[in-house]
Amino acid sequence: MTREGPTSEVTALDGSVDIVFPESPTTGYRWELEGENDRARVTGSIFEEIRSSERLVGGAGMRIFRLDLSGTEPLRLSFGLRRQWDPEPIERRAVLVVFAS
Numbered sequence: 001m002t003r004e005g006p007t008s009e010v011t012a013l014d015g016s017v018d019i020v021f022p023e024s025p026t027t028g029y030r031w032e033l034e035g036e037n038d039r040a041r042v043t044g045s046i047f048e049e050i051r052s053s054e055r056l057v058g059g060a061g062m063r064i065f066r067l068d069l070s071g072t073e074p075l076r077l078s079f080g081l082r083r084q085w086d087p088e089p090i091e092r093r094a095v096l097v098v099f100a101s
Contacts, residue, residue, distance in 0.1 A: 002080075005093035012099050016043075016068050019095055021079065023047060023063040028083040029090065031063045039075055040097075041068045067097075074098045 010017050021031045025047055033042055044066040049059055069075065075097040080089030 002089055003091045005091050007094040007096060009096045009098060012069050012097050015070070016066065017097055019065045019067065019077075019079070021063045021081075021093065022060060024060045029081050030084075031065075031079050031081050033065065034078040034080045034089075034092070037075075037077065039070050040077060042066070043068050069097065069099075072099050
């Protein structure tokens with residue numbers, strides 16, 4: 001069963017936006033953009049570990065997606081948190097992208 005997470009709103013500047021989700025990739029679960037969208041193209045996806053005084057193996061961090069966007073109308077994107085071999089995500093989050101005027 002997929003849990004529906006919160007909907008976020010971000011503002012795109014100059015046709016691009018960074019979207020950030022918490023992630024612990026050593027669990028096997030990773031965020032991914034769901035579905036095809038001709039207005040949004042992922043140009044990069046990196047994982048940044050949360051820095052702390054203790055070095056924790058398998059620690060949590062943040063998944064950062066860089067997207068190039070086209071158009072000026074608001075755009076709703078869906079991201080799923082899933083393991084590569086699972087057909088359904090365990091969580092899904094919606095992101096509403098609005099464009100700076």
